[in-house]
Amino acid sequence: MDVLKTIKTAGYAAVLAVLAGCAGQVKEDVAVTDAAAQSPVETTAASSAASTDSVSGTSSSQLSQSASQSAVSGAEITRESLKASALAADTLFFFEFDKSDLRQDALDDLDAHAKYLVADRAARVRLEGHADERGTRAYNLALGERRANAVARYLVIQGVNRAQIETMSYGEERPLSLARDESGWSRNRRVELIYQ
Amino acid sequence: MVAASVSLSATLVSANSLPITDDARGELLLQIEQLRQETQSLRGLMEELSNQLRTMQADEKSRYLDLDRRLGELIQIQRDALTTQSGNSANTVVTAPQAENASTATEPPQLSAQEAYNLAFQMIRERQFEASLEAMASFILQYPDSELIHDARFWRGQVYDVLADDTKAIQEYEGLLAIKPDYRRLSQVQIKLGKLYLKTGRVEEGRQLLNALISADPESVEAGLARRELEASR
Amino acid sequence: MRRLMSYLLALLLIAGPAHAELVIEITRGVENPIKIAVVPFRLQGSGVLNVDLARLIESNLERTGQFQRVKRESMLSLPGPNEQLFYRDWRAIDSEYTVVGQITPEGNGFLVTYALHDVLGQRELFAEKVPGPETAIRDIGHYISDKIYESLTGTKGIFSTKLVYVTVDRRAEKDQTFRLILADADGGRARTIFESSEPILSPTWSPDGGRVAYMSFRGKRAGIYVQTLATGEVQKVTDFPGLNSAPSFSPDGRQLALTLSKDGNPEVYIANLRTGELTRMTDHFAIDTEPRWSPDGRSILFTSSRGGKPQLYLLDVATRNVSRVTFDGDYNSNGAFTPDGAAIVFVHRTNDRFHIARMELKTRAMRILTETDLDESPSVAPNGTMVIYATSEGAKGLLGLVSTDGRVRVRLPSASEQVREPAWSPFMN
Numbered sequence: 019m020d021v022l023k024t025i026k027t028a029g030y031a032a033v034l035a036v037l038a039g040c041a042g043q044v045k046e047d048v049a050v051t052d053a054a055a056q057s058p059v060e061t062t063a064a065s066s067a068a069s070t071d072s073v074s075g076t077s078s079s080q081l082s083q084s085a086s087q088s089a090v091s092g093a094e095i096t097r098e099s100l101k102a103s104a105l106a107a108d109t110l111f112f113f114e115f116d117k118s119d120l121r122q123d124a125l126d127d128l129d130a131h132a133k134y135l136v137a138d139r140a141a142r143v144r145l146e147g148h149a150d151e152r153g154t155r156a157y158n159l160a161l162g163e164r165r166a167n168a169v170a171r172y173l174v175i176q177g178v179n180r181a182q183i184e185t186m187s188y189g190e191e192r193p194l195s196l197a198r199d200e201s202g203w204s205r206n207r208r209v210e211l212i213y214q
Numbered sequence: 215m216v217a218a219s220v221s222l223s224a225t226l227v228s229a230n231s232l233p234i235t236d237d238a239r240g241e242l243l244l245q246i247e248q249l250r251q252e253t254q255s256l257r258g259l260m261e262e263l264s265n266q267l268r269t270m271q272a273d274e275k276s277r278y279l280d281l282d283r284r285l286g287e288l289i290q291i292q293r294d295a296l297t298t299q300s301g302n303s304a305n306t307v308v309t310a311p312q313a314e315n316a317s318t319a320t321e322p323p324q325l326s327a328q329e330a331y332n333l334a335f336q337m338i339r340e341r342q343f344e345a346s347l348e349a350m351a352s353f354i355l356q357y358p359d360s361e362l363i364h365d366a367r368f369w370r371g372q373v374y375d376v377l378a379d380d381t382k383a384i385q386e387y388e389g390l391l392a393i394k395p396d397y398r399r400l401s402q403v404q405i406k407l408g409k410l411y412l413k414t415g416r417v418e419e420g421r422q423l424l425n426a427l428i429s430a431d432p433e434s435v436e437a438g439l440a441r442r443e444l445e446a447s448r
Numbered sequence: 449m450r451r452l453m454s455y456l457l458a459l460l461l462i463a464g465p466a467h468a469e470l471v472i473e474i475t476r477g478v479e480n481p482i483k484i485a486v487v488p489f490r491l492q493g494s495g496v497l498n499v500d501l502a503r504l505i506e507s508n509l510e511r512t513g514q515f516q517r518v519k520r521e522s523m524l525s526l527p528g529p530n531e532q533l534f535y536r537d538w539r540a541i542d543s544e545y546t547v548v549g550q551i552t553p554e555g556n557g558f559l560v561t562y563a564l565h566d567v568l569g570q571r572e573l574f575a576e577k578v579p580g581p582e583t584a585i586r587d588i589g590h591y592i593s594d595k596i597y598e599s600l601t602g603t604k605g606i607f608s609t610k611l612v613y614v615t616v617d618r619r620a621e622k623d624q625t626f627r628l629i630l631a632d633a634d635g636g637r638a639r640t641i642f643e644s645s646e647p648i649l650s651p652t653w654s655p656d657g658g659r660v661a662y663m664s665f666r667g668k669r670a671g672i673y674v675q676t677l678a679t680g681e682v683q684k685v686t687d688f689p690g691l692n693s694a695p696s697f698s699p700d701g702r703q704l705a706l707t708l709s710k711d712g713n714p715e716v717y718i719a720n721l722r723t724g725e726l727t728r729m730t731d732h733f734a735i736d737t738e739p740r741w742s743p744d745g746r747s748i749l750f751t752s753s754r755g756g757k758p759q760l761y762l763l764d765v766a767t768r769n770v771s772r773v774t775f776d777g778d779y780n781s782n783g784a785f786t787p788d789g790a791a792i793v794f795v796h797r798t799n800d801r802f803h804i805a806r807m808e809l810k811t812r813a814m815r816i817l818t819e820t821d822l823d824e825s826p827s828v829a830p831n832g833t834m835v836i837y838a839t840s841e842g843a844k845g846l847l848g849l850v851s852t853d854g855r856v857r858v859r860l861p862s863a864s865e866q867v868r869e870p871a872w873s874p875f876m877n
Contacts, residue, residue, distance in 0.1 A: 151840075153758070154781045156693050160707065161735065164735065185690070
């Protein structure tokens with residue numbers, strides 16, 4: 019949130035300089051922002067983001083109501099930096115046998131993804147749940163879905179819109195590893211997070 | 215429930231008046247998950263316990279019926295025994311195996327072997343199994359010359375069998391066979407012993423004993439029982 | 449749901465027998481199998497037949513584990529059905545029964561004449577003439593096998609029944625070809641009836657044997673489809689967001705029990721195939737899946753993790769009462785009924801291995817049938833004698849057969865690297 023404040027006071031030139039720095043992706047994001055202005059869905063997304071901000075003490079009225087150029091660009095910058103850290107974060111989340119609860123070590127990475135998805139309401143993510151080959155296929159299909167849902171729920175709790183998330187399950191049908199022992203199975207019990 | 219927790223989280227997100235941090239929400243989600251798992255495992259436990267209860271009740275019933283049958287046998291055998299005794303010895307007073315036995319037995323001084331035996335036996339009939347074991351044991355010590363000590367050992371074996379103390383039952387029966395290889399209820403003892411061997415995992419001994427019974431007299435009732443036990447052990 | 453779109457599968461029309469047939473290896477049979485000699489059937493005239501009928505019949509019989517073939521090399525003579533049989537010769541080579549036959553070209557097809565002899569009783573048990581077109585020669589072989597099997601064991605044969613199963617060719621994690629295969633019960637005449645780069649799961653037969661329901665993906669979306677075998681027509685039953693899995697036909701063939709998670713959790717539903725109407729049958733935040741209709745249609749067996757671990761439960765269709773069926777072990781799933789409805793077979797984990805087990809519903813006595821590992825997808829033959837299931841060996845996935853009493857075990861190795869999800873058809877008549 020400090021970032022936002024700083025950027026607001028920073029002025030055009032600096033913003034542009036940064037934007038120029040991250041070439042290709044910027045173009046896409048700008049387009050998305052334009053679309054957001056027209057879409058009612060995106061508007062609600064933006065206001066809920068604003069209310070999150072108000073919780074942490076930043077003045078929300080300026081952000082949500084004034085559609086000033088600098089604010090948009092400010093958000094842009096935040097998005098970029100958040101996106102960068104989201105992309106750097108792990109996209110594979112592993113589980114125990116017949117379990118669908120998140121492991122503690124997944125949370126930091128999921129937080130990074132959540133922050134980015136909150137900042138960029140246009141971003142979409144697909145969560146693919148998987149199981150290892152042990153147990154029966156239809157049951158594992160359900161287990162894979164539960165794992166994907168566990169990740170989805172966590173992201174939603176962190177402020178991501180459910181509409182940004184698509185979940186699906188492949189059960190045991192798409193193993194990462196073909197090893198028929200715990201080394202392979204533990205890699206296959208996973209959720210893959212894929213940006214669309 | 216999922217729907218519930220999702221809508222719960224939605225409420226949390228929009229409730230901007232509540233100072234709930236992301237961490238707090240995450241913590242809440244985690245707790246809901248934990249509660250669910252707890253509920254599930256409790257449910258599983260409850261299902262298993264009620265199943266155990268059901269099977270135990272069924273077992274109980276069949277065990278009671280079995281006990282009832284055995285006691286019926288006991289009474290019958292005792293009557294037979296008394297009839298035989300009365301025919302054999304003239305000076306033994308034959309009393310009906312009823313309450314008088316117990317009342318006369320309350321005066322300890324000098325009981326005849328038969329009286330002492332009857333007293334101990336009465337305890338079995340009244341299902342005072344622990345007491346009957348002691349009574350039979352002291353009978354054996356007090357009247358070592360009585361022929362009835364073999365019967366006493368036999369009944370001790372039976373009582374241990376009823377109490378499901380397999381080891382002790384086996385000891386009694388084995389002891390009896392060692393001392394009195396021509397005991398009149400030999401085949402009954404062999405059946406019981408064979409059954410107990412099978413039950414306690416001494417499968418070879420059990421089979422040998424039962425097979426010996428069968429080949430000794432293939433047409434006998436005991437041979438039939440032995441066959442049934444062998445069949446059931448498979 | 450109402451827009452039940454249908455389309456013809458081009459695949460079916462161009463389907464070829466590209467698949468190597470399953471091979472059969474008996475790993476354990478009954479103690480005293482019936483010894484039977486099937487004399488090579490003579491082809492009258494000058495034609496050539498690419499099916500060895502005698503071989504087909506003896507393999508069929510031997511695969512049940514209840515029969516043992518008398519080797520051809522040991523036969524002292526190879527008589528036809530119209531010649532006298534010297535019983536002494538057959539007794540000399542330990543044959544208890546002897547089958548003789550011949551094939552006579554007739555019109556566009558054949559007339560197969562055969563007879564079954566009781567060697568010890570020194571008499572002909574029966575003889576029959578079976579006509580059929582050339583394309584039906586294997587059907588005739590299966591028919592004869594059924595007749596012999598039934599007359600010697602008293603149980604209806606299953607050689608004319610069919611199997612569906614799934615094969616997978618994997619080139620990379622996301623580059624795989626899944627095929628739904630239809631084959632004779634002996635693995636012969638295998639042909640692809642549906643092919644996809646996405647997983648195909650849970651194929652299951654309609655009670656009349658005319659349709660197969662399965663789960664597959666269209667794009668990233670899972671759906672339940674019902675395919676009519678004769679026409680290749682495909683009907684979409686559901687493709688809701690989330691799970692659409694584990695279909696099972698009702699005994700009248702009008703409804704499909706299946707798993708959907710559209711309301712948030714995997715729950716068992718009943719779909720009316722004509723109206724598309726859906727009825728939710730379970731309601732629990734845990735997993736409820738793998739529904740399987742009982743033969744009397746009154747209950748549905750399903751897997752649920754509501755007790756913390758996957759266990760089998762019975763759902764009363766009328767009252768929706770649910771009662772737990774399995775209590776041994778911490779993983780029991782994927783149940784299926786025997787045709788008489790008296791027992792179930794299912795996947796049971798013991799000592800960290802997954803086996804097929806059988807349980808009598810009345811006494812709740814359970815028995816483990818298989819010795820292989822990672823066994824799953826049990827499907828019972830319509831005469832109740834055998835269970836086909838998927839198992840694994842090294843990296844391979846293959847099918848296995850086990851008799852419902854566990855005494856006979858048969859491996860069905862295949863040329864495909866991965867064979868799975870077998871489903872045994874009902875009697876086709």
